[in-house]
Every structure is written in structure tokens, then in C-alpha cells.
Amino acid sequence: MSDAWEKAFNEAWKPTVPWGSWKPKKPKKRFVSEIKDPTGHVENKEWEFAAYGYVPLAPSLLKDMEHDVKGVYHVTDVKGYFKLESIEGRRIDIPCFTKGSRSILGLLTDAEILVTLNGKASAFFEGDVNTYLDRNGLRWLSTVGQGDVSKSINDIVYEFSMTILPEVVKEFGIQNTEKSNLQIDVGNFIYDKDGNTKRKFMRFYYDKAKKLVRKPLIDKINRALGWRNNQNLSHNEILVHDFKIVNTKLIVSEESIKSDRMFEQARKEDMLHWDTIQASDVANLRKK
Numbered sequence: 166m167s168d169a170w171e172k173a174f175n176e177a178w179k180p181t182v183p184w185g186s187w188k189p190k191k192p193k194k195r196f197v198s199e200i201k202d203p204t205g206h207v208e209n210k211e212w213e214f215a216a217y218g219y220v221p222l223a224p225s226l227l228k229d230m231e232h233d234v235k236g237v238y239h240v241t242d243v244k245g246y247f248k249l250e251s252i253e254g255r256r257i258d259i260p261c262f263t264k265g266s267r268s269i270l271g272l273l274t275d276a277e278i279l280v281t282l283n284g285k286a287s288a289f290f291e292g293d294v295n296t297y298l299d300r301n302g303l304r305w306l307s308t309v310g311q312g313d314v315s316k317s318i319n320d321i322v323y324e325f326s327m328t329i330l331p332e333v334v335k336e337f338g339i340q341n342t343e344k345s346n347l348q349i350d351v352g353n354f355i356y357d358k359d360g361n362t363k364r365k366f367m368r369f370y371y372d373k374a375k376k377l378v379r380k381p382l383i384d385k386i387n388r389a390l391g392w393r394n395n396q397n398l399s400h401n402e403i404l405v406h407d408f409k410i411v412n413t414k415l416i417v418s419e420e421s422i423k424s425d426r427m428f429e430q431a432r433k434e435d436m437l438h439w440d441t442i443q444a445s446d447v448a449n450l451r452k453k
Contacts (some may be wrong), residue, residue, distance in 0.1 A: 211299045216351045216352040218323075221371065222296060223304075224258060226374060231285050234428060237283075240278065240279055262449070276444075277427040280410055281413070284408025325382070329374065336367075388431070410452035415439050417443050
């Protein structure tokens with residue numbers, strides 16, 4: 166990995182791929198997303214993630230590793246709980262965990278509900294890899310702030326991108342002169358294409374990803390995370406779909422402002438009869 170790439174992949178994230186930077190700007194509809202750059206630009210489109218060479222973690226790609234899980238945990242807020250109910254039983258992954266940790270307290274900043282569920286797991290990571298969601302509900306492994314990991318996972322994503330993007334360049338005849346410009350060149354090629362071209366682009370990307378997103382890749386990620394396994398530094402992350410909610414508890418924050426807000430929201434939705442759990446106890450959860 167060159168010094169330039171290592172710096173780009175391991176520094177705090179900033180907009181590095183100015184799609185269409187020399188082309189006329191088109192008005193774009195903004196979508197709610199988990200990834201925003203410092204200028205407020207939203208990135209949640211599947212073709213944007215693919216142009217970066219990120220790793221798609223679709224249940225269909227990980228079907229060979231799919232297995233049943235019971236009693237796994239997920240945290241959300243009151244509003245998010247109803248969204249969770251709406252995808253119950255569907256093949257849309259949500260991040261869950263079976264092992265809490267001190268680091269999970271960061272996830273509880275806005276969390277108001279602890280959900281226990283049964284479902285099908287498509288991937289199990291020994292640590293929090295902070296997967297990101299695209300607008301279609303597909304999760305991706307990226308180089309954007311992977312929870313408690315950084316360079317080790319960035320290197321794996323980099324290796325993946327440097328394997329798949331040259332195939333994309335070749336298939337679509339994209340002008341590319343330097344390996345370090347792959348993301349910029351692919352992004353500038355696809356960003357203003359019509360819907361039909363973008364669908365062909367994504368079909369090709371997924372077809373190539375099917376050969377790469379296999380158990381050896383997940384095992385490699387977990388080896389990079391392995392040193393955290395015996396420390397209370399990170400909760401794990403399990404991608405679960407086709408799930409059924411089996412239990413819910415209101416999370417009581419140690420901060421009175423947050424707990425008051427949670428109880429007020431719970432009162433409005435007639436949830437006050439639910440059991441409660443202290444936020445600090447969520448960090449100590451272990452699936453038996």
C-alpha cells in the first residue's frame with residue numbers, strides 16, 4: 166500500500182472522491198443516511214459505496230454462512246423500534262450483538278430500547294466493525310470509522326477494492342491511468358449515468374463480489390479483530406435478518422435528561438408497562 170493510500174484510508178474521514186468535480190452539477194435529491202461528509206453531502210447510494218470499492222454484506226452473498234441465532238441483542242430508539250417492527254421477517258440485515266462492552270456505551274447515546282430477537286445470521290464479527298447502510302437496506306464494510314478498528318480492517322477493504330475496481334474499469338471501459346485514482350475515475354464515470362447504466366454497474370459489481378465475499382474473507386476480518394476477543398474493549402457485531410422480536414426493555418440512562426426524554430417518548434407510545442434495564446447493564450450483557 167502506498168503512503169498516499171495508507172494516509173487516505175487511515176486518517177479521519179473527509180470527502181476524498183469529488184465525483185464529477187469538473188462536470189456541471191445536477192440538482193440531487195438528498196436521502197437520510199448514516200454517512201455524511203463535513204459539507205453535509207449525504208452518501209447512501211449503493212453505486213457510491215461500490216465506486217469506493219466497499220465490501221457489500223448482502224444476505225444473498227453470505228448465504229453459505231447463514232445460520233439460526235437466538236437471543237441476540239439490538240439497541241434502537243423509540244422511533245427506530247417501529248421501523249424495526251416493519252422489517253420483521255424480511256431479508257434486511259440489522260447489526261446485533263451477544264457480548265456487551267465498555268465501548269457499547271457509545272451506541273447508547275441515543276438508544277432507548279433494548280430488543281432481544283431470534284433470526285438468521287449472515288455474518289459474525291468478533292468486534293464492532295460499524296457497518297454502514299445504503300438506501301436499499303444493504304450493509305457495507307467501509308473505511309469510514311469502523312467502530313474500534315482502523316488500519317487492519319482498512320487494509321482488508323483496500324485489498325478488496327483493488328481487486329474488484331480494476332474489473333469494473335475493464336468491463337465499462339473507464340479511463341484510468343493510475344491505480345491510486347481508481348475510486349475517483351470510477352466515481353466520476355458512474356455518478357451522472359442514467360438508471361439503466363447504474364443497474365448494470367451494480368449487477369456487475371455484485372456478481373464479482375460473490376466470488377470475493379466468502380467465508381475466508383470474514384475469517385480474515387475476524388483474525389484482524391481477534392486480539393480484542395479476551396478484552397472488554399469491544400462488543401461483537403452480528404448481521405441478522407429474517408428476525409422475530411421476542412423481548413423489549415426500556416434503557417434507562419444515567420443522565421436524567423436522556424432518561425426523562427426516553428420515558429416521555431415511551432409514555433406517548435404506551436410503552437411504560439415494559440421492563441427496564443440500566444444503560445450500564447447493557448454494557449455487561451452476555452448471551453448465555
